[in-house]
Amino acid sequence: MQYNPFTLLDKTILITGASSGIGKAAAIECSKMGAKVIITARNVERLGQTIKQMAGSDHEYIQADLSRYEDINKLVDNVPEIDGLVNNAGISKPILAQFISEEVVNAIFSVNTFAPIYLTQRLLKQKRIKNKGSIVFTSSISGLACSEVGESLYSASKAAINGFVKGAAIELATKGIRLNTVNPGLIDTNIFDEGIITKEQLEEKKKRYPLRRFGKPEEVAYAIIYFLSDASLWTTGANLIIDGGYTLI
Ligand SMILES: NC(=O)c1ccc[n+]([C@@H]2O[C@H](COP(=O)([O-])OP(=O)(O)OC[C@H]3O[C@@H](n4cnc5c(N)ncnc54)[C@H](OP(=O)(O)O)[C@@H]3O)[C@@H](O)[C@H]2O)c1
Numbered sequence: 669m670q671y672n673p674f675t676l677l678d679k680t681i682l683i684t685g686a687s688s689g690i691g692k693a694a695a696i697e698c699s700k701m702g703a704k705v706i707i708t709a710r711n712v713e714r715l716g717q718t719i720k721q722m723a724g725s726d727h728e729y730i731q732a733d734l735s736r737y738e739d740i741n742k743l744v745d746n747v748p749e750i751d752g753l754v755n756n757a758g759i760s761k762p763i764l765a766q767f768i769s770e771e772v773v774n775a776i777f778s779v780n781t782f783a784p785i786y787l788t789q790r791l792l793k794q795k796r797i798k799n800k801g802s803i804v805f806t807s808s809i810s811g812l813a814c815s816e817v818g819e820s821l822y823s824a825s826k827a828a829i830n831g832f833v834k835g836a837a838i839e840l841a842t843k844g845i846r847l848n849t850v851n852p853g854l855i856d857t858n859i860f861d862e863g864i865i866t867k868e869q870l871e872e873k874k875k876r877y878p879l880r881r882f883g884k885p886e887e888v889a890y891a892i893i894y895f896l897s898d899a900s901l902w903t904t905g906a907n908l909i910i911d912g913g914y915t916l917i
Pocket of ligand 1: 684691708709714733760853854859
């Protein structure tokens with residue numbers, strides 16, 4: 669067999685938000701690296717499309733709305749022991765600070781912050797994450813290094829994850845369980861489909877990226893693979909920025 673320190677052969681990985689964008693790319697790329705992958709999201713049809721594009725045949729999907737505690741419990745009840753968890757599902761709802769309401773806070777935090785924390789907690793409590801397992805969070809440069817007009821709440825929801833990872837990484841180190849985050853800049857996915865950012869604004873934004881383009885979902889997936897693989901066995905609590913140089917300026 670060819671030497672490959674990034675292999676995911678014999679690993680079982682659970683990926684949230686795998687019906688589109690970064691999560692879908694992560695599921696496909698992890699399957700190509702040899703993992704058995706369990707994917708989850710709300711939209712069953714799109715989950716099925718992800719499965720169709722994956723390499724190998726023993727992957728499965730579990731439908732769950734992660735804003736609902738009962739669905740998180742159902743998910744935990746239905747997953748086997750896993751080697752890796754990718755807490756990737758997330759939403760963006762730009763809103764100016766002065767217009768923030770309890771409803772919007774709950775909507776954003778339930779998916780971006782509470783779901784990854786609860787899912788991680790419940791999987792740990794049920795002993796579903798193997799010793800030496802890896803937990804990866806899709807955070808954002810917007811929770812780590814910068815923000816935008818209308819993104820205060822989104823930034824707060826992601827910054828909370830980056831904080832959670834620091835403390836939990838220390839606690840879980842005794843079991844060899846590692847927690848790391850990937851922090852993308854703008855990636856070409858459906859996340860901006862709600863039409864809050866116009867095409868013209870997106871073109872303008874692109875010019876602010878030193879590498880002169882937005883990222884591709886696969887380019888985040890490859891970093892997720894690094895954190896899931898044994899190549900990163902000595903890396904925990906790390907925040908990897910993947911942003912075409914955006915935060916350098
Ligand atoms: N795209 C970017 O520029 C960018 C930059 C930095 C960070 N990120 C982060 O990257 C992650 C993935 O985003 P993306 O860009 O790939 O967006 P996307 O294409 O919109 O995908 C979001 C995924 O999250 C799932 N999801 C949303 N709400 C959910 C809920 N209530 N329950 C379960 N699943 C839910 C969606 O599935 P269903 O609709 O089927 O439920 C979908 O699979 C997010 O955490 C996002 O904040 C994205």
